[in-house]
Amino acid sequence: MKRKTNFLPFVVIAILFFLINSYVLSGIHTLSTHPNITPAFWTFIVLITAALAYAMQRMRDNGMDIFFKIATHAFLVLFVAELVFILMLLPADVYRLFAGKPRNGYWVEFAAFLFILTILIFIYGIIKGKYAYRVIKHTLFFDDLPQSFDGFTITQISDVHAGSFQNPKAVQRGIDLIKAQQSDLFVFTGDLVNNKAEEIKPWISYFSQIKAPFGQFSILGNHDYGDYIKWENESEKSANLQQLKKYHQELGFRLLLDEHITLHKGAEQITLAGVENWGIGFGQRGDLNKAMINVQSNDFKILLSHDPTHWDEEVKKLPTKIHLTLSGHTHGMQFGIEALGIKWSPVKYRYAHWAGIASKNGRYLNINRGFGFLGFSGRIGIWPEITVIELKRSSE
Structure with a gap:
């Protein structure tokens, strides 16, 4: 019927x-x-x-x-x-x-x-607005930051959505701004493409320019899995994801898939972990416990997790302390007001915290407003962001 x-x-x-x-x-x-x-x-x-x-x-x-x-x-x-x-x-x-x-x-x-x-x-x-890149800097203090890492800097971008780009010169300006920060570490927190791996191919020569002394690391976001378009079969969808992972390598990004690495300065170290996408309403693939295998409870830990709801639901409640979580995903809805002491975007009705720094019990979260754009081909009031975070040891 x-x-x-x-x-x-x-x-x-x-x-x-x-x-x-x-x-x-x-x-x-x-x-x-x-x-x-x-x-x-x-x-x-x-x-x-x-x-x-x-x-x-x-x-x-x-x-x-x-x-x-x-x-x-x-x-x-x-x-x-x-x-x-x-x-x-x-x-x-x-x-x-x-x-x-x-x-x-x-x-x-x-x-x-x-x-x-x-x-x-x-x-x-x-x-103009969608390419009006700005640098936002934060200084965070920790009692247990290893002394050698006092003053350590991290540049973060998120949500590139390469399939939306149309202006190579404008994108290069953003890349130059990232390079100018000369941070110790560079991280990318997911959504490299809108749907297909091929979207990043024209931009590999741009993003591969980004280098940092302690390396360039990345994770996957919800759009990277190809969940939002129709594929001929599951094999084609799986091949697309595998190709995207190869493109991360070509970019010079070490893709962290529910795993961690250690960054060393002299005899001291900090842990950098990354999980696959985990978010309320956007797939819960990431395995935080797997990423933390063999990480000691007293280690200083930084986590890359694309969706900030992961921090609310799991990270800040984890028995072992993750000092800093870096996320993206919200884009600040690419529309809002951040001026004259006002911070508002319609996305606040979906996410209680949608941009910038949040903290709970000494655990910090930063939500990057995104480097690219999706859906609405523009940005109004919520500009594309390059975040620079400096880690400082609290004075005793």
Whole structure:
């Protein structure tokens, strides 16, 4: 029996979309009553919606090609700008409705200004923001850090998502910024690609430039396993993962798969461990206990784990103390505000801690905001990050 399609959700969405645009049009009419505005407005809305629908339909055969990206981003930018316009106009309209006053043209002009400003901000985020790399530095103090490692520096990047890159010169600027930090150790905390290993191939010559005296180490993220696209068979999917691991080698990265290594300075050492992806809702492949086999309880330990929920669920509760965990995954949702003492992103409703340093019982977590981008081809307010962490021994 053929399953019936439930059209009710689509009908509800269509009605809401019509009402939203009708309200926006009413605001435009406050500024101008030219007879061509209404047909021009609805023609534009129909065209941009049709482009989105067509892009979604052809995605099965063409993937997320340039037409898909243009159509989806144009619709997204317009819709968000319309919501901003409505949020500014609606309270004033509610007030005038109860007060029996006409609509204030100056207030509509202000809402229209914010509408245009929103579009310009999104355009900046798409063209420039996604490559606006910044260095964020943290200094962390530990009572039991080996003396030889006092002042030891780590550069961390995460979430490269190489399949999204389109600007070699911009990516090279990011690589140069990483190299300029001259840290003792370099680590990459997962999501090298969006789906397929081949995505990193054009960028190997770029990321292989990164060198550090104590080495370059990496782990896998949830996107690296190829879970989000359809494969002909499991063998093809497995071969893709094996190829990705080989590309880590070509990059000069030592991939840590539920294992650890020791870093030595003179007679002292610290432990660096890495686990496969472990995250609530994104696969729990990593085996922390396996990674810690033969690690002594009094060793100073650093863990690479892509998803920060691993720290919340396992790492900070582990009987043996892991001093510092380095994660990524959230991207800070590539959208938010971090200025004037404000730190906000919609991703906070999914992750209580989504960027920067957190601590619990002397155990630290750093969440890198990501080097690349995914889905939304841009960044607004949450810029691509290169983290530099300095380890210091607490004064006695």
